[in-house]
Structures are given as structure tokens and as C-alpha cells.
Amino acid sequence: MSLPSNCFYAQSGGVTAVINAAAAGVIETARQHSGRIGKVYAGRNGIIGALTEDLIDTSQESDAAIAALRHTPAGAFGSCRHKLKGFDKSQSADQTGEFERLIEVFKAHDIGYFFYNGGGDSADTCLKVSQLSEKLGYPLQAIHVPKTMDNDLPLTDCSPGFGSAAKYTAVSIREASFDLASMAKTSTKVFILEVMGRHAGWTAAAGGLAAEREGDGPQVILFPEITFDEQRFLARVDDSVRRHGWCTVVASEGVKNKDGQFLAEAGTRDAFGHAQLGGVAPLLARLVSERLQFKYHYAIADYLMRAARHIASRTDLEQSYAVGRAAVELALAGKSGVMVTIERLSEAPYRWTVGEAPLTKVANVEKKMPREYITEDGYHITAACRRYLTPLIDGEDYPPYRNGLPDYVRLENVAVPKRTSRSFELRK
């Protein structure tokens, strides 16, 4: 009787506050099926770990350490931005040897299951692995574990990682709005929070949840989906200051002008000809200052919003764990070439379950904000959007603290001894 096959698990692309919960879901579920599944090997720095045969033996981690992944942000095994370029568009030949190398490493380590934890690009890779492994003489079950703070994966109600970034945004702009309301009489009247999300306005939209009553901030949201109009923006800010005494703005870094350029990149150059750094918030702040003469402040959330495990959404955390667990269960049920999905069963009360979608329908499809989620004037979210978003930020799940700081786990990350006889040079 042969030993059960091992699993390969890798984290891909930008990390989130809850991607490690998905890892915990994969590893703990695999441990519960030790008769049918061997060890879980993680790629050190994502798929690069597979290509370079730098595998991490997660069986060397204690149950407590794996459980602690639930409350630890970022990628415990390292992630990477490396898109496999092995096949041309017809997917008929491996021109760089990357896919062949993957299969070589997987064979050497008896990998029968491939769990890829990432966004849209990774779904494409996962699909190719599922399609090509057989062709290359080593069938693998490849399951995609969804993750992206951008919420742009199709065929799933939401993407694990988004709810926590959304909660961070909504909490932060509520707090900043309270601050600004206190100071506006004699000091700052406009505050701008710049949030990540280049191509879709989901995280900016989440800021709108903080405005529950007339007069609440944010009064203005700038979406990548809505062309920026300087005059209308300024008029809107001015109106808010005149009516409420102040105005808070959530601006997506992906806001574009009428020529389709990112506002932050279409900006001015300094005396040395360098493109101005600093994103969209300082540009908007300058406009407000020069044209409306209001004192301003701004914050740029950047990585803080996707790493903020201290204020993670419990819903998001549970969904991230669930997609990891379901990936193993789908593999045990013989599935391959699928992505685990979140299905919304009802809205009030919110109920959800996991499902699956074929990767052929996921790869290279981006879920945009529906226009009906943005108010007609383009500056806020609609009631439908609020109904969609609210359950995703619901609930808290605080990490343990030590010395006043979240006690995040650092794994041992012990390497699996190499078994292939050659090294593999990564293409730049």
C-alpha cells in the first residue's frame, strides 16, 4: 500500500489580514485526514518555492502554531509576485520550462494536491496547472483558494481578505470624521483618506458604510469607476463644509481623469523633472487648499489597511478559514480545476456557505463595482451597496496581545530536504 499523497500550498500576490486563516484551514483539515493526505508542504515565497524546490514542511509546526495563523496577518510562508510564463497563448508548449519544473518538483515530493491561495492571476496559474499536469505525465488535483483585498474575483459573492480591508477603511474614516468634526470650527475643514484598490472601487465604497445618518462622514467618495471632475468635486466639498462645517473624503488610489490617466500619475513634475510622488490624496488636498482655501489633512492607508489584523472582520476571517478547509474537502472529493466560492444564502439575517466554480470561468475575469452600487451623482454608495457590504465587515475577532501588542506567530518554516538533482534559475 502506497503512502497518501502530499499537498502543496502556496500564497500568491498581495497578502491580506486573513490569508493565513486560509492556510490554517488547509493545514488543519489535512491533518484531520491523515489517512488520505500526507504532509502539507508550503512554497517558501509562494510559487517560487516550488520552482526552486524550497519547500516548507508544515508538519513540523505545532497545532498551536497553526491555530495561531488564524490571528496572524500577512503571508506566514512568504508570498510573491511571479506569474508563470511557461505557456504561450495556445497553451500548447512550455517555452521556459517553468511548468515542467513544477511537475518535476511535485513528482519528487509525491505532491498530489495543489492549493493555490491568491487572486485573479493566480487562478489562471492554478487552471493551467490543472490542465497541464496530466499532459506532463503527473496528474494533480489543483484547487484555487480565493484571496484578494480588492474583491474583484468573479463567481464568488466576495473575496476573503476584502471584508477586513473594508472594515479598516470604514472604521478609520469614521474615526477621522469624528476628529475633524471636533476641530473644524477653527482648524482643519477637509480630510482625505487615500485607500488602495487601483482598478475597482470596492474598498473605497466600504468607507461609505461609516456614513449612516445625515451629516456623517465621509461626505464624498471618489471611485476609479467614476471619471474625476475637478469642478464638481470642489463644489461637493464646498457644499459639505458650508452645510456641516467640514468634509471627509475617501479617495481610491485608482481615480482617473477624463483621459483615463490615473490622477496620481497625471500630476505635475517637480523641479528636477521627477514625477510627483504621494498619490492622489496630496493632489486633492492641494486643490482644496488652493481653490477653496480650506485647511486640510490627509492620510494614506497603503499596506496598513490590508495588514490590519487587529481590526479584522470576523465574517471575513471565518470565510477565509472556510475556503481553506473546503479546498481540502473538494480535493478529497476528487475535484480539480475549481475555485472555492462564497455563496450568499440570505441577506437579513446574513447567511452564507461555500461553493465551487470552474477555473475556466474565473481566470482573467475581473468583478467591477456595479454602477447601481454608486449613487447617481457618483460620490457615494447606494442602499443596495450598503446591503451587500454590511455583513462583510460584521463582527470582530481580536488577536491575543502581549506587552500591549498583538502576539502574532512566526512559524519555524523548516525546509524539506531537496530531492531533485538540479537547481532552477528564475527568469527575471
Place this chain on the structure above:
Amino acid sequence: MSLPSNCFYAQSGGVTAVINAAAAGVIETARQHSGRIGKVYAGRNGIIGALTEDLIDTSQESDAAIAALRHTPAGAFGSCRHKLKGFDKSQSADQTGEFERLIEVFKAHDIGYFFYNGGGDSADTCLKVSQLSEKLGYPLQAIHVPKTMDNDLPLTDCSPGFGSAAKYTAVSIREASFDLASMAKTSTKVFILEVMGRHAGWTAAAGGLAAEREGDGPQVILFPEITFDEQRFLARVDDSVRRHGWCTVVASEGVKNKDGQFLAEAGTRDAFGHAQLGGVAPLLARLVSERLQFKYHYAIADYLMRAARHIASRTDLEQSYAVGRAAVELALAGKSGVMVTIERLSEAPYRWTVGEAPLTKVANVEKKMPREYITEDGYHITAACRRYLTPLIDGEDYPPYRNGLPDYVRLENVAVPKRTSRSFELRK
């Protein structure tokens, strides 16, 4: 028998995550002594509310609403940046009538106690009120309730409001460091967090608490107290990237160059001759990119760090409440012209109590970071600094949540009917 005197309470200067806890301390303690203290009137938008006779009757707020101030950030009655300019340097004459107007309003509303909740400038105002009220024919007991996220008040072990901003900084840079460590293999290698604090490095120093073990971030802290040296900074970042694969930096907005200019202001001007906006983080990022060719990201915390009640320090919260309570108790004990202080009784275990200090010794004195709190190389904090800071960020005190968001209170803020016959124009 005459009715007991009323109190005037006002919030002054930049608000914090826990200043409303001090307000709760004042109001709840006054309510417990209703035989000796009348109503608590709050200034709408700080001292401006007194000058314009725009007083808020806090007795119209329910006990539950006042209790909810403990978990609500920012200034519930409004704050302001308005320094009373009534007296010349010899403090012998009121040239603008501001102090006379204050006394006029206080007389009209039977105010016998003046509680001023602010930082260094406010302490100076509070001192003058205590000295001059008698001269102007209306003795008042004036007590200063300390508040500043900058931690620069003298004669107190720390300033309420600082511990929470410090905790925000330490938690944020820990989370960003975990994120960066995951991504550094193929992507971003340097992350910079810009924090508020123009004149003293206390909040930047707090970021250092996140680095508990070799290899932890932040690897570099830039203090206003240490002259910025471009070459040494770049060498330090480069060394960290070579040794650990990445580098996180906490930079105070107040970092200065060798000519004593703020780095952020000494920067270049754009093609239109505008001073470049965006603070110190983008300047540092550009240096790292151009000179070391490392991919970077940066965040600017700004108001988020002082408004972040969701991650407030429990120690800070308790101290803020305690200084409010003690202010009323000192007033009842006949004191005036004093500031409530926090006294550190022991470090391990941390024990503290409240004390008092004469305002004559507080006004216009700024507490700087001691040089022995900064490592010899100027880029991190010492063990002594860590011992000082750690208890100040200890403990959590989470606000209640509703719909996934902190349920912060908004008071009714009912105005007290005016009693003086004239209006008062504020000087710009």
C-alpha cells in the same frame, strides 16, 4: 442658602482617542457631588464657546450618553485652536477684552470651577485664568486636565492621549512589517510609516516597541531630535535589506536636516513653484528608490493615529478618565492653578497614581525625548525607553460595535440660554 457653583469644561487643541474619557471623568464625578457642584457646562468648540457664550448643558445628557464618552474618540463638545491673547507679556492688562469677556460669561452662569482639557498652550491659558479671575473681581478655581498625543507636557510621567497614539503606531508598524516580510522576495523591500509629532519623537519612538527580537521591524526610526543624514540613513536601510530582505521605517513628520529645516518643507517645488506636499515619507521613499533601487511603499497616519479609539490603550484610557475625575476632586479640595499629573509608582509591575503640579511650572515647558532613550546610532530606542513606554500602551479597551462599526456616541449638545446682553466678536 445659595445654589452650588457650576463648572465650565472645555477641550482645547488637537483631540485624541481618549480626551472624551476625561470629559466623562469630570462630568460623572461632578454628578456624584451634586450637593457641592451645580451643572457642568461645556464650551462648544472649546474656549470659543465661553467667549461667545455658546455653552452646552451637559446635565441634559443621560448617564448612558456620558458613560459612552469613554469609548468615543475626538472632542464631543468640539475643540479649537484659539490661544487667548488678552494679556501682554507682563500679564498686567487685558488688551483685547478676551479675559474680561470670559469672566463676564462665567459670572452670568455662576461658574465657580474652570476645567481646561488640553496641552501646553492650554496650561498657560488655565494659569492666566487662575491668576486673573480674582483681579477681575470673580474668583474661579482653575484646574488643568492634561491631554496631548505628543507626550510633551512636563511634570507628569505621561500625557493622556499619548498612550493610544503610541499603541496605534506600534501595532501598525508591526502589521506592516509582517506584510513586508511576506512580499520582499519579489516585490516591495522598504516600507515607511510617517507619524505625527512635529517637535518631539515620542510617537515615533513608540513604533520601536514593535521590534522585540532580532529581525523584527521597524529597523529604522527617524526622530526630530536627531539630524537627518542622508548617507547614513541609506546605508542603514541598505544594510537591513541585505541582512533581512526588507526594512520598515517609522519617520516622524518633524525630521529635520542639518540646517534645522523640516525635511518635508526643505523639499523641492513642482513645476508651478508650489512647495511639494506629502510630508517626509514620500521624500524618503524617493531617496530609497533612486539611490538604492528598492521598491517601496509608504503610509501616512495623520489623524488616524490620534483618532484610533478602536485600538486605544487601556492604560491611557484609564489615566484620561482619572485626570478628569481628579480635577473635580482637587477643585472640591479647594485647589486652583494646578494641573493633574500621572505619577509612576513602580515599573514592574507598573503602578501609577494621580498627583498635581503647579501651573506656574507647567506653562511653556516642553518635555523632550531624553537622549538616553535613543540608541547611540540615532536610529532606534534603548531598553530604558522601552521600559518607559511599554506600560503606556498596555491593555485594550474595545468600543461596542454595531453593523460592524464602532458605536460612538453623539451627544445632544443642548445650548444653555444666553444671559449676557452683548455678543462678542472673536479676533481672527
